[in-house]
Amino acid sequence: MEIPMLAPVCLIENSPAGELQVQQEALRVLAEIHQPVVVVAIxxxxxxxxxxxxxxxxGKRTGFSLGSTIQSHTKGIWMWCLPHPRRAGHTLVLLDTEGLGDVEKGDAKNDTWIFALAVLLSSTLVYNSRGTIDQQAMDQLHYVTELTERIKVKEVGQGGRQEGADSxxxxxxxxxxxxxxxxFMLQLELDGREITExxxxxxxxxxxxxxxxxxxxxxLPRECIRQFFPARKCFVFVPPASRGKMCRLEELQEDELEPEFREQVARFCCHIWETSQPKTIPGGHVVTGAMLGNLAVTYVNAIRSGAVPCVESAVLALAQIENSAAVEEAVAVYKEQLGRQAALPTETVQELLELHAQCEREALRAFxxxxxxxxxxxxxxELMRHLEEQKxxxxxxxxxxxxxRCTAALQELWDExxxxxxxxxxxxxxxxxxxxxxxxxxxxxxxxxxxxxxKADEVLQxxxxxxxxxxxxxxQTDKALTEKEKEMAAERARAEAAERERQVLQQKKAExxxxxxxxxxSYQENRQLLKEKLEDERKKLLEEQGKMLDQKLKELENLRKEWLQEKAARIEAEIQRLQQQNKELQNPPWIExxxxxxxxxACLVLPGIFGKLTGRWS
Structure with missing residues (x-):
């Protein structure tokens, strides 16, 4: 972003009636971010x-409202976009969500939607709790057990929803x-030995x-966390200050906070900055700020309509927006490149076509x-059609x-x-x-x-x-010539004109x-770039599959250690399915x-392709 945000803005407003609404100010901010975004939600x-x-x-002392009473201050989801402190060319998007379980609101369903949106929009989700990770803490995290009811991966087919496949x-x-x-006030010990967080x-x-x-x-909550979040980390924090100072936490200087707490916060921030990945959608496509805003709108609109947000539908809707914008951007790149280089007229058609090809390549890369x-x-x-029209x-x-130019030059020469x-x-x-x-x-x-x-020859003719x-x-007025000589001279003039006409037609045919x-x-270059893009997407899918497989194998090992054979058998079935998918991805039919x-x-917009296929030219 050219102008960094000085303070957070509301991304998704949560009205007292529980009505969710994406805020236009936040969308305008996101629309200006064309960099990949690393989205951290809490x-x-x-x-x-x-x-x-x-x-x-x-990296600020103030920004998101802390509050100092038992009331929840953050309503809905608030957003702060800043240059990423560790990743050049990336934007860090922080999402602070409304506190769950607010007794004043008393709407557990609304809380679940807030939690689901945090999951859908983030690349790293921080779950914040107090005290210890005990059964009460797990019970308070019941929102994770409802995710399969609040999110679906694909639209329902004729066979109905496949819960297992979705999860x-x-x-x-x-x-x-x-x-x-x-x-956290306890010692990190287990069975008499010191353990890590x-x-x-x-x-x-x-x-x-x-x-x-x-x-x-x-x-149930433990299974959901293990299944949905195989990449997980834990940090514990001691109280930051005495109880009397806690109400002024935002105003306290660093040296007024507990040294151990400061060290823990520093480790937490470094971990988030260094390990959080850019937000992606299925297929490994990296999300920009503009895309994140469109995803938020799609998900919130689904919730407002009473539907369950569907990742596949959101990605398809996003693809329509992004691909239309990609065509416009590519055409703009073509025109910009042409404006830098075009000096008309060119001496030959080939020179012009080479200029077009150079600009077209830049446009294709942008698309x-x-x-x-x-x-x-x-x-x-559609882009091929636009660029052919531009050509x-x-x-x-x-x-x-x-x-x-030729007409002016000839007229000047003829004046004499x-x-x-x-x-x-x-x-x-x-x-x-x-x-x-x-x-x-x-x-x-x-x-x-x-x-x-x-047009030199044609204009001359x-x-x-x-x-x-x-x-x-x-x-006809030349008295030195006989009628026979005049007739022969006229015939020569007609023959010369016919020869010039033939040469012009031959030139047009060559052009x-x-x-x-x-x-x-153009078609071959489009095809090659598409093939490279599809191959890259195939590799990303294989990488996704590989990560999933590694995580499932790790979970299988843990279940076997815990002697949970029935659950281990289910994981084994998922592993076999992933392995089969890996085989299918070696030569996926969707590439061809x-x-x-x-x-x-191409045959519809580039007649030359059809002409070659039917042997009209070689």
């Missing part, structure tokens, strides 16, 4: 100090999970064996960098510039002959031959005029043809061949399908 019970941690991540797919786009335990969390997430209802209730999920190549085909307009302008005609220089015996000699000298001088361009009446008049071959070049779609679209 959620947790109200009055647990979430805003303080977010201010520290922003397994969540890992693809769910954020990294950080549990921040505030006011991460070991403390993993110990708290261990499952119990058995099938009783009590055991199921105990295991490919931004386009997402253009599976049927509809938008790439045709460029050719028209080039020909017009050439025609105007015109003066001689007016003075009657050629109205004498032998005047016709004198006229022919002077006209030939004019024709020989014509190519010496700089930058005549592609048309110009001489327009002066043929004057030439024939001089011929048409060049233009058709340029269309073939996309290339075929591109070819079909």
């Amino acid at each position: 959620a947790g019970l109200y009055r647990t100090g979430k805003s303080y941690l977010m201010n520290k991540l922003a 397994a797919e969540f890992v693809r786009f769910f954020p990294a999970f950080v549990w921040a335990v505030r006011d 991460d070991e403390y969390l993993e110990s708290a997430l261990k499952l119990k064996t058995g099938s009783s209802e009590q055991t199921k209730l105990y295991n 490919m960098a931004r386009a997402i999920k253009d599976d049927d190549c509809r938008f790439q085909g 045709q307009e460029l050719c028209r302008r080039n020909e017009l510039a050439s025609s105007e 002959l015109d003066d001689r005609i007016v003075l009657g220089v050629y109205s004498v015996p032998g005047g016709y031959q004198c006229f022919l000699d002077d006209r030939q000298r004019m024709v020989e001088r014509y190519p010496q005029v700089p930058a005549n361009g592609v 048309e110009f001489l043809q327009s002066k043929e009446v004057a030439a024939q008049s001089i011929l 048409l061949q060049q233009k058709l071959k340029d269309q073939e070049r 399908s996309a290339l075929a779609s591109l070819h079909e679209g």
Whole structure:
């Protein structure tokens, strides 16, 4: 961003009636961010100090409202966008969510939507709690158990919703999970040995064996966290200051805070800054600020309509917006490149086509960098049509510039002959031959005029043809020639004109061949760039699959250690499914399908492609 935000703004307002609404001011801010965004959201019970941690991540003492009473200050979701302190060319987006479990609000469903939105929009989710990670803390995190009811991966097919498949797919786009335990007063020990914060969390997430209802209730939140957030981290924080100073936490100087607390906050911030990844959507597409704003609108609109936010639908809606913008951006890049380099007229059509090709390549790169999920190549085909129209307009302008320059040059050269005609220089015996000699000298001088361009021969032919009446008049009045000689001279003039016409037609045919071959070049370059993009997406999918597989294998190992064979068997089935998907991704059918779609679209907008296929040119 050119102008950093001085303070947070409300991204999603939560009205007293529980109505969610995306705020236009926040969308305007996001629309100006074309960099990848690293989105860190914090959620947790109200009055647990979430805003303080977010201010520290922003590198500020103040910003997000802390409050000093038992009331929850943050309503809805507030946003702060800042230059990322560790990643050049990235923007850090901090989302501070409304405190969960606010007794004044008393709307658990609304809380769940806030939590679900934090999950959907972030690349790192910080869950903030107080005290210890005990059963009460797990019970308070019941929102995670409702995620499968509040989020779906794909639209429901005829067979209805597949809960198991959905929940397994969540890992693809769910954020990294950080549990921040505030006011932690215990020693990090287990069975008499010192343990790390991460070991403390993993110990708290261990499952119990058995099938009783009590055991199921105990295991449910733990299973959800293990399943949905395989990438997780834990930080514990001692109380920052004495109880009397806590109400002035925002005003306290650093040296008034507990040294251990300051060290813990510093470690927490460094971890978030250094490990949080840019926000992505399924397929590995990196999200920009503008895209994040569109995702927020799509998800909130779904909630407002009474539907369950669907990641697939949101990505498809986002793709429509981004791909349309990608076409516009690519055309703008083409025009910008052309404006820098075009000096019309060019001497040859080939020179013009090379100029077009250079600008087109830059436009294609811009499009490919931004386009997402253009599976049927509809938008790439649209871009091909736009660029072909731009090329045709460029050719028209080039020909017009050439025609105007050539006509002006010929008229200037002809003025001398015109003066001689007016003075009657050629109205004498032998005047016709004198006229022919002077006209030939004019024709020989014509190519010496700089930058005549592609229409030089055609304009010359048309110009001489327009002066043929004057030439024939001089011929017929030349008393030195017999009627037979005049007839022969006229025939020679017609033959010369016919030869010039033939040469012009031959030149036009050659230029048409060049233009058709340029269309073939354009198609092949479009195809190659598309293939490279699809291969890159395939590799990203394989990387996603690999991460999921590693996480499932790790979970399987843990379940076996805990002697939870039934749950281990379910994970084994998921691992087998992932392994099968990996095999299918080695040669995915959608690559050939996309290339075929591109070819079909190219045949409609690039006649040269069709011409080559039918043997009309070689």
